[in-house]
Amino acid sequence: MTVETSFLGITLANPLMNASGVHCMTVAEMDELAQSAAGAFVTKTATRDYRAGNPQPRYVDVPLGSINSMGLPNEGLAYYLDYCLARQNQQALQFLSVVGLSYDEIVENLRTIEASDYQGVTEFNLSCPNVPGKPQIAYDFELTERLLTEVFSFFTKPLGLKLPPYFDIAHFDQMAAILNRFPLTYVNCVNSIGNGLYIDVDKEQVVIKPKGGFGGLGGDYIKPTALANVRAFHQRLNPSIKIIGTGGVRTGQDVFEHILCGASLVQVGTALHQEGVGIFERLVAELEAIMEAKGYTCLEDFQGKLREIN
Ligand SMILES: O=C(O)c1[nH]c(=O)[nH]c(=O)c1I
Helix, strand or coil: CCCCEEECCEEECCCEEECCCCCCCCHHHHHHHHCCCCCEEECCCECCCCECCCCCCCEEEECCEEEECCCCCECCHHHHHHHHHHHCCCCCCEEEEECCCCHHHHHHHHHHHHHCCCCCEEEEECCCCCCCCCCCHHHCHHHHHHHHHHHCCCCCCCEEEEECCCCCHHHHHHHHHHHCCCCCCEEEECCCEEEEECEECCCCEECCCHHHHEEEEEHHHHHHHHHHHHHHHHHHCCCCCEEEEECCCCCHHHHHHHHHCCCCEEEECHHHHHHCCCHHHHHHHHHHHHHHHHCCCCHHHCCCCCCCCC
């Protein structure tokens, strides 16, 4: 029995990796990830220039997950691109997460990556909920289509999209119809559930400073939504477009559920932030135990095979 998997023809020891934004802001954090049991890693979403991000406190772990309004702090695209270029011969599979603060900057950043010797995967983040004044790109279907049309007029390297959660069947249909028109490597479902609110009852106060306390939710809160988005897009997208499952992963069972819904890789955010990189060994062991108990010998035995009630 094995939890090995392959992505873009590259064999990975397991389907697990970090979620962008968690444990991937600096070289030190990314090196620690690279040395961990994680099968792959992704960088913090980069903009062209360095960003300090929103004022603190801007990330808080809470009993059922986390709330954050980081505000896209990052060292700038060159920092992460240089990191990936320097290590792309040693690391099996790298994911470089990117966005821009404007349409033109997004195009510029993707042109920078295209012009580089980067051989890894690019994750285009369409779903950052925390840049004040910037609505999430992926909730604007026309803008998404316009951007993807322009990007794929020049971008030839493997490209995936980080999507926000959708909550309406019509939106799954509309978005999938758009995505199926492009040679995407994958879609990553889901980013945090945007603009939640967590309250400290003793202080009768919000817990994060930016945006009046509104922030993206992660953790246990979002697993049912994450699973539904993985399943919905797995059912609707061309099989050539893989699904990465993100959201609410804390145990091997959560990993199993994401794969059952159709995920090829599974990312860990909130729980990684809370437990550290040791979580990957634990998740692998727990997933193996579930597969053993069910008599599965590989991920393909159950991947995408969620049953409905007929
Ligand atoms: O506030 C952030 O930096 C952030 N926070 C999130 O929860 N998702 C994102 O994609 C981003 I770029």
